[in-house]
Amino acid sequence: MMKQYMKIKEKHKDSILFFRLGDFYEMFFDDAIIASKELEITLTGRDCGKKERAPMCGVPYHSADSYIAKLVEKGYRVAICEQIEDASQSKGIVKRDVVRIITPGTITDDKVLDEKSNNYLCCIYMDKDGIGITYVDVSIGDLYTTQIIGNEKKIERILFDELAKIRPNEIIVNEFLYNNEDLTNSIRKRFNTVIDKFDEWAFELSTAEQKIKTQMSVVTLEGYGFKNKKYSIASTGALIEYLNETQKVSLNHLNNITTYSINKFMVLDMNTRRNLELTETIRGKSKKGSLFWLLDKTSTAMGGRLLKRWIEEPLINIEKINERLESVEELINNILLIDDIKKLLTSVYDIERLMGKIVYGNCNARDLLSLKNSIKVFPKLKSILLTTNSKQLTKLAKNLDTLNDIYELIEKSVIEDPPLTVKEGNIIKSEYNKELFELREAMTKGKEWLSKLEKREKERTGIKSLKIGFNKVFGYYIEVTKSNIKYVPDNYIRKQTLANSERYITPELKEMEAKILGAEEKSMKLEYDLFVEIRNTIRQEVKRIQKAAKIVSTIDALNSLAQVAFKNNFVRPRLNNKGIIKIKNGRHPVVEKMLENELFIPNDTHLDNNQNRIAIITGPNMAGKSTYMRQVALITLMAQIGSFVPADEANIGIVDRIFTRVGASDDLSQGQSTFMVEMSEVANILNNATNNSLLILDEIGRGTSTFDGLSIAWAVVEYISDKNKVGAKTLFATHYHELTELEGKIEGIKNYNILVKEKGDDIIFLRKIDKGGADRSYGIEVAKLAGVPHEVIRRAHEILSELEDRDIAKNSVAITKSNTYEESKTNETIGEKNNNHQLDLFSIKESQIIDKLKSIDMMQITPLDAINLLYELSKEAKKM
Template sequence: MAKLTPMMQQYMDIKEKYKDTILFFRLGDFYEMFFDDAITASKELEITLTSRDCGKGKKAPMCGVPFHSADSYIAKLVEKGYKVAICEQIEDPAKAKGIVKRDVVRIITPGTITDLNILDEKSNNYLCCLYIDDIGVGISYVDISTGDLYTTEIHKTQRDLFSSLMDELSKIQPTEIIANSNFFNYSELVKDIENRFNTFINRYYDWAFDIDTSEETIKNQLKVISLEGYGLKSKNHSIVSTGALIEYVKETQKIALEHINSIKNYTINKYMMMDISTRRNLELTETIRGKSKKGSLLWLLDKTSTAMGGRLLKRWIEEPLIDSSEINKRLDAVDELTNNLLLMDEIKGLLDKVYDIERLMGKVVYGSCNARDLISLKNSISVLPSLKSSLSIVNSQVLNHIHNELDTLEDIHKLIDASILDDPPVTIKEGGIIKSGYNIELDELREASNKGKEWLSKLQESERSRTGIKKLKVGYNKVFGYYIEVTKSYLDLVPENYTRKQTLANSERYITPELKEMEAKILGAEERSMNLEYELFVKIRDSIRAQLKRIQKTAKTIATIDVLNSLAQVAYKNNYVKPKLNNNGVVDIKEGRHPVVEKMLNGELFIPNDTLLNNNDNRISIITGPNMAGKSTYMRQVALIVLMAHIGSFVPATEANIAIVDKIFTRVGASDDLSQGQSTFMVEMSEVANILNNATKNSLLILDEIGRGTSTYDGLSIAKAVVEFISDKYKLGAKTLFATHYHELTELENRVEGVKNYRILVKEEGDDIVFLRKIVSGGANRSYGIEVAKLAGVPNQVIERAKEILKELEEKNLNRDNIAVTKQEVVEENKQSSSIEEEAQSSNYQLNLFSMKQNDIIKKLKDIDPMQLTPLDSLNILYKLSQEAKKL
């Protein structure tokens, strides 16, 4: 059998090392793919599949993309979960002896993208590493485009291990995860992560998760002799996950990533805890339905001028502080800015001129930056002296610290300004990027080239005069070099010292000894000039890279002032107030408003509402009222105001006294989680269990329609039991907003300590209702389900029939267990619905747990003394009463 061609053999040798990738093999101006890679790529990229002789008498499937537009094709493959290995020519083809040497210079995966045209400028692109064993899990993640590296660990003693892991991942939102082999033993966990986060999970070498190997890897990366300075002593899970993560990055990127030079080690209880449901329900960074930024809290608060500030703001929202001292430092800074509009506007104007310094420096480290990137860096640095000056008169601790720490990087600005032309080309190997006067040798080469070109111009004039050929022209092309062109009508005037070089349709081209001599001088000078410019550019780039840590620190400082200024702009524009913080458990909000909803009303007035929660007589607010009246909006509003205060933001209210809250839990809305094989009610109960097991007295709970996913009696019983458990300060005692259609729960106000009733005001106008959106004391006595159905556009025939049924039920005073209607038949609001069953809760028909009709069953209940019963006696009596009730 015939051997492979040398080029194809080279391809096969390289491909053998990178079997799990699609290999982009550089051939001239194209990246080519062969065999299975070509088949896959042609299908995924929708490009033509061809073939090439591979030397075995067979044709190898082949497809290719131009190297100058390869980034977009690579991005498409990576987005689909493929790894792409970039194989470049690593020697000059003109100087190669035999086949050109090639090798893989980088592997691109979903978590290792650095192309700024692909990345979301205001979001981090995190690559995450998980290390799990029988004790706990280490979580480390890095954005290689910025160099940000974080690590934490969770142990089994801290709530449910997997729940905590899911909560942390919901904050990180990694695009790619690598993990040790033990992680894949938890198949349901792996499946859950893949489904929830739309991420790609890969198994990594077990040897990389060795504790000693990992520790050495980290120390080598950070250039330190001990990890104690990063708080990693005895943090074995964090050390292992971080070491494996760095190893993976080194393996795929093939270079020393100097911008990954620090690690932020944190504990999950340093920040307010929010589980995956809470982050989703509060729409912190994206909306539930559209998955868009618009309509989220991030959208509202993001008035940042820089990409760095945008990413930091997102992190602040995802990680609310629980240290009142740190929160107040932020609030004081925002306060000072809102009270100094000139300073606020000046800062914004300056920051509007700043580029993404963090990712620019990532390109410097990668060696992929061009001269235009350095000009962007210079222009960004140029505003720093003015920024520092504007902060010279500030008083708040944070702003004063920013002023003192802000490095204006004037030496770097001076270097770039002296060396790089203001409008350089994109390419860096074809000259035209270095300023005159920067390098003597370069100036001399340019002068030689320019003089040569002047000589050529003079030669053309002198030859026209000497030969009498009026249209004689001196020209140049890359194939033949410089030449003298004469049209055929003047061929009889061509002198003898001209040597014919090329014949064209209407002219002839000639050379002379003098012309060739000058050509050598000009081209030699131009080639040496371009080579020298590239060498100088690399030296400039390396000089900037040597100041990497200084520039990174400055970028972080800029991001911080950008976020604070953004919060100040939002506070001023929307008439927010500075919240007061307390540690005594009081949440007292005057005329609070939903920060996002009020911005989406397009001029319509948002109705403000008060809120009072504390650890004593106002622990639980039971909120009743019809669907669409605003219960869910009100409860989310309170949660968002509390959260905003914890990130250091002013809040939408006229006054706010906010307790430090360790956790926010929400149970809002419901939908069958079919991908997890769980029903609505199972999802609801799982979330309730998570809340009751993990909340503390310092937590804020938002509970909407607990128990509605099952039968009436079961649901009511569960809802009542949940309220009783939460209200008991010895069991939980958490601050809670509890919306319900079970009007029977309103009687708990007089029976359970700490429970207060509130309702949404509704105005009746004949058969119609108007929602007043106002929260007032007291419980609602009607559901207004039919009226809400009418507002929702339910056909009139259905509305009239519902009225007839309701009237029949009211007349019969029928126990509502005798009707069976579903919860999804009338109207949906946030996936919650009114129903005929809920109409059975109207004032003329309301089931009362505590004052039912005096019948035999009630009499028997009254005669029972629970304190004298054993658990077995209780079950027997309950069974007998249940059997009697079924006969009614």
């Protein structure tokens, strides 16, 4: 047996081998040492030679799933080694082999997986000119692929954007990407995922193409949109090969591939997803407090997963968005319909993952009943949706296959309360199969005969306590207490002696035993065979069932949006392609919900591509600037997923991207300070935003000195305002009041402030956005509200008074924007010293730094280079 183990282990060195021995999965040697530590189970040993003793540990096979899940969650691969022949039929040692390898991206146990989240396995193929990204949830069968062509920086940026959306638990890559250690290490750290290199031959174009054709049972890939997509072909083919190697079953639920272009959806980078808290909160990483938490009123797990995908992938096609909005509006106008759909869908189980279990062959009879009970509501769901006026809802209803044949098959075959196991009988109805009916009749009659035999023998022998029993070792027997042994007839054959009784058999009893046990054994085997036959019949209809499940998921997601809109008084947004975002009395959907009984103060917003491109927002901390900006971004995003929005009116111009730069954080693992992280994010925005983007920028430049920060913030606003460079709609919150001077000097900039009310030395936040700039920051007042000691507050007021008397801005030359960005290099004199030799905004003492500034060629420098140069000059100035 140990030789057999070693031979199998040799083929699976990178996995922990669960080796089936009877009712246990055993692990040996290093696997046992690792497993005992990670699973906190006892480490024992087993003799496997004259001197050698192998470390050993094990887990019961019936509860192995939870142990496997723990190991996989910690990043280990687990190879499941089973007996592949009947032990009773084998000669010598039972044949064993690995039947499946479970990895972080291929786990399918529904007790472990989050029911409303996908568990994605991702495959990436990359070379110097492009990249292919393919990902799949093997518990469902959904497979998606895209490719990007371009330079290395573009490829890497888009890769990170896609991974932020996908959030895979496992990634397999080709050698080229694996050898790029900086990139792979960055992916591991940012996404907390496992990355492994896969066989290079699997990525070869001809091999990969053939793998896809075989899996999809087609002779050409054009129907799947693979034309001129060699990178997608390579990553998809390699992913299918990886699944074949690890899953070792026919994955016929993986029968459709969705090829997509990243330009078909609103692009959201990792920072934006985090800052807007789309599916989880920044603090605590919890669902509660996220947009998904607010919008998710789905009745099914698969509806919840689809809704989350909609949030992760906002649309940019107005027709498709309006199709969803029309359906949501139809449901809202018929509140009884919302309730009817919700009640029906409450009975629907996770059909997508049930089909995954059926395809894998690890479902039981209860899973089939769950499928049956889910299908049962389809006819009613179809009929009520056909009565609606919504084009999408009626189309969904017409395309919904009610799967009556599947329902009937399970209804007439599977009993209502079957056991968890499928090999111990009592799962198939007697009427379903004639042979099964006859075997059960024999079993029933046999047990009736035993009952009559016991009664007859009691009367014949006069032994009132005589009874007929059964155990697996001796079979059926007659038990007599020792006080009655003298009455035992001569035809009784002693079989076993116990402390207080003797057990006997008779030829007649053994003959009936053979009939009863033979019928039971045949019955259990027949039931299992019938179950497998039923399961395989359902497996053949996987495409139909998956299609129906997708339709039900869509109905569920739309109904969820309708419920939320109705309950929270949301309105249908109008959409435009003119770049106008106009919101009347907009509210932050999540904050408003979290406030519960408190009143949320609504605010208006007006942005466009002309006179209202940039809103400079000033006001104190805690006044609500960040909440306001986020609510504009969320309302825009909600509109583009097809949701109603929290406002009195909303006219939303389609945006291609939303960028956010909010809050302060560092990335010490990458050797980056808070300010460097901030500047890197700003650089990404300036280099990739378009005039169709929406930018949310909060306190740019706060991570460095006042002069440096103001300079950067000012330059960033100028750059964004230039239509030839960015020209994006922007909400720009700042404490630098000097930036309010830009209104009227640069086209498209408007000033706004958060209103506050002063009451003595205290302030009251009114949470209202008003036109015009704030005249002060109220920082000391906020510090007082936070509980800073009174002595510190008093001294801060004294220092502020002195500084205001020597206000730098009052003694400096006003900065105005040059006619062109490039002409600013001619402004060599940008400030003067006052009588107290106080430095104005941009004057610098040291000639060395001045020389560097003079040497800058503004015609050539990029935004990122400018930011890096400012950063270096700042460090030099601080040293002097």
